[in-house]
Amino acid sequence: MPVLREGLKKIYFPSTVLKLVRNGPNIPQMSNTLTFKVPPSMNKFDIKSYLSNIYKLNILTVRTANMPAKLAGTGGNTIMKRQKFKKAIITIDEEFKWPDAPDSAHFGIKEADNERARMLNRLKGWRMRPSHGIQAAKKAGAEAAAASSDVKA
Template sequence: MVRSPNLQPNQVAFRVPPNCNKFDIHSYLTNIYGVNVQEVRTMNYATEHKRSRNGKTEVVQSAYKKAIVTINEPFVWPAAPEWCALDEQQHKLGTKAAGRKLKGWRFRASPEDKDKQKQVNQDLMAREQGSSGKK
């Protein structure tokens, strides 16, 4: 599934292989997921090539097909899990730390940033220990 902000509430966008046709997508969604499909629209996107400095062409993105499916009931994206928020916080704090490192040794983290980093690391460790205990 692809997040597309310009779609109607009862439309969903998918990224499918180029050899899939509308009938395949329609039958897949109705038979596997039990969704009532009203309409399927598809768009083909070509392979993107990029030329490197030494003159060789490289494939940047392979070809794909985008399908916009209209369903009977409105679709609502599920809420993001809480572990995504922890990873996002860790990424933001790490980016700030890397920026300080680039500025030189004189720019140290504030005590608030250090406390945030410790708290996020503790939460991540607790999550890891909890998931390893379940296995």
């Protein structure tokens, strides 16, 4: 008797990436519906097998839609296109809750944003401007030199 399996591909070490994305405006915002971006080569059985075997999800339905490549913009003589992909809408038996957004201060993102803004401000003019600390030190040095020349005179 032949062995029946759901997907056409056996998954030993997954090399495909399924990206969980937020549901679009046309998809009802149910708590048990998930939307994934998947490679166009995967079919419904492969997607169901992948998610049920790797993430232990109990999947009720799988709907797929091939999304065409779209024009992203033009740059001179070149035309750029967004890559085509397949969208999979999965219904699971349990409720799914998106995790809360992480605190950016925990990862040091605020300092990185401030440093980036400072670097962009440095590059605004035609010359490199010193930071505020260096400007204050130069100003204090100039005032001290002026004060010492007044004392000598």
